[in-house]
Amino acid sequence: MGMAAAEWKFHVLAVDDSLVDRKLIERLLQKSSCQVTTVDSGYKALEFLGLRQGIESNDPTALSTSPQEVEVNLIITDYCMPGMTGYDLLKKLKESSVFKNIPVVIMSSENVPARISRCLEEGAEEFFLKPVRLADLNKLKPHMMRTKLKNQKLEEIENGTEAVEPEIKGSEDMGIKILPLQSELEPKQVHLQVVKQEEETLSNNKRKSMEEGLSTDRPLPRLEGGIATAV
Amino acid sequence: MNTVVAQLQRQFQDYLVSLYQQGFLDNQFTELRKLQDEGTPDFVAEVVSLFFDDCSKLINSMSRSLERPENVDFKQVDSGVHQLKGSSSSVGARRVKNVCISFKECCDVQNREGCLRCLQQVDYEYKMLKTKLQDLFNLEQQIVQAGGAIPQVNIN
Numbered sequence: 001m002g003m004a005a006a007e008w009k010f011h012v013l014a015v016d017d018s019l020v021d022r023k024l025i026e027r028l029l030q031k032s033s034c035q036v037t038t039v040d041s042g043y044k045a046l047e048f049l050g051l052r053q054g055i056e057s058n059d060p061t062a063l064s065t066s067p068q069e070v071e072v073n074l075i076i077t078d079y080c081m082p083g084m085t086g087y088d089l090l091k092k093l094k095e096s097s098v099f100k101n102i103p104v105v106i107m108s109s110e111n112v113p114a115r116i117s118r119c120l121e122e123g124a125e126e127f128f129l130k131p132v133r134l135a136d137l138n139k140l141k142p143h144m145m146r147t148k149l150k151n152q153k154l155e156e157i158e159n160g161t162e163a164v165e166p167e168i169k170g171s172e173d174m175g176i177k178i179l180p181l182q183s184e185l186e187p188k189q190v191h192l193q194v195v196k197q198e199e200e201t202l203s204n205n206k207r208k209s210m211e212e213g214l215s216t217d218r219p220l221p222r223l224e225g226g227i228a229t230a231v
Numbered sequence: 232m233n234t235v236v237a238q239l240q241r242q243f244q245d246y247l248v249s250l251y252q253q254g255f256l257d258n259q260f261t262e263l264r265k266l267q268d269e270g271t272p273d274f275v276a277e278v279v280s281l282f283f284d285d286c287s288k289l290i291n292s293m294s295r296s297l298e299r300p301e302n303v304d305f306k307q308v309d310s311g312v313h314q315l316k317g318s319s320s321s322v323g324a325r326r327v328k329n330v331c332i333s334f335k336e337c338c339d340v341q342n343r344e345g346c347l348r349c350l351q352q353v354d355y356e357y358k359m360l361k362t363k364l365q366d367l368f369n370l371e372q373q374i375v376q377a378g379g380a381i382p383q384v385n386i387n
Contacts, residue, residue, distance in 0.1 A: 018285075018314065018317055018318055018321075019281055019285065020278060020281050020282050020285060020317075020318040020321050020322065021317065021318065021321050023277065023278050023281060024263075024266075024278060024321055024322075027266045027271065027274060027278075028266065031266055080313070109316070109317045109320060130317065130320065130321065131259050131262070131320055131321045133262050134262070134265065134266070
């Protein structure tokens with residue numbers, strides 16, 4: 001049951017040099033049913049993702065010896081940080097062939113239009129003004145749903161099962177292939193339609209469109225004995 | 232027993248409302264309270280505690296930077312004010328945040344005297360808020376101990 005829970009939880013990496021803000025964003029994300037890891041700098045974020053060597057060289061294949069063990073589904077970062085700013089981090093991530101598809105959200109206490117457009121142009125999904133609120137994080141839910149559905153659908157196709165319940169995958173071991181009944185397909189199609197409508201609404205907002213295709217070949221995330229880990 | 236709880240709850244509500252009315256707190260504090268639940272009953276207390284630690288630390292370092300008139304590190308002071316403004320904004324500490332706005336202005340024009348005044352004021356404000364919130368948390372504790380629930384308070 002624990003494994004199934006891990007599959008469904010969205011894992012967010014939050015980056016902020018302020019301890020107060022880290023605590024706040026962690027709670028906000030937990031309240032939004034996300035698994036959270038917090039770090040206090042862009043460097044630590046890259047380290048966590050396994051891009052340690054990538055700071056010096058621009059070679060995305062130069063990963064550190066301990067590759068990323070936990071899948072990260074979204075990165076939310078403060079803009080103003082000493083050393084590496086949130087913008088610098090964003091650029092590094094978008095330059096990486098491995099991580100460029102992870103959605104990135106920028107937060108800032110200052111409302112500077114030029115800053116906002118620069119971040120969006122560089123590929124940030126959203127720009128939140130601080131203090132960030134629960135309502136802001138709800139904007140991320142459509143992203144999460146779409147990604148989750150896509151990953152789930154792709155996994156089911158790979159496993160040869162079209163069932164909605166994850167537990168049914170166990171029947172693979174028995175060599176039983178569960179074919180979709182017509183009645184089972186319909187609800188899912190409706191669900192996908194709803195997501196599509198949400199997507200269309202979203203595209204009206206001032207945002208860059210997200211690249212399709214998050215990797216689905218990742219192993220199941222390993223939980224490290226707690227919901228949130230502060231690095 | 233019921234009336235004791237009701238009395239305490241009333242007291243809590245009135246006190247909290249007064250803190251908003253007197254400008255100590257703003258909407259962001261309401262947002263913080265929303266994030267607290269049965270699973271995380273100490274969330275608000277923990278966050279504000281971190282905030283007060285921040286205040287103390289930043290005020291000390293800014294004080295050192297402003298100490299010698301012939302050698303003021305305004306960059307450091309500006310950085311401190313920025314951080315303080317950010318965290319006060321994050322917890323809803325309205326008065327502290329407002330002092331930071333004036334503080335930043337003094338810093339921008341390198342007005343040491345003005346900075347010192349703001350520093351003193353920000354020190355006063357955070358300590359005042361700390362006392363007020365301690366009283367609030369004590370009321371909360373009394374309610375819980377008397378077997379009551381913390382009231383949801385709607386601030387307009």
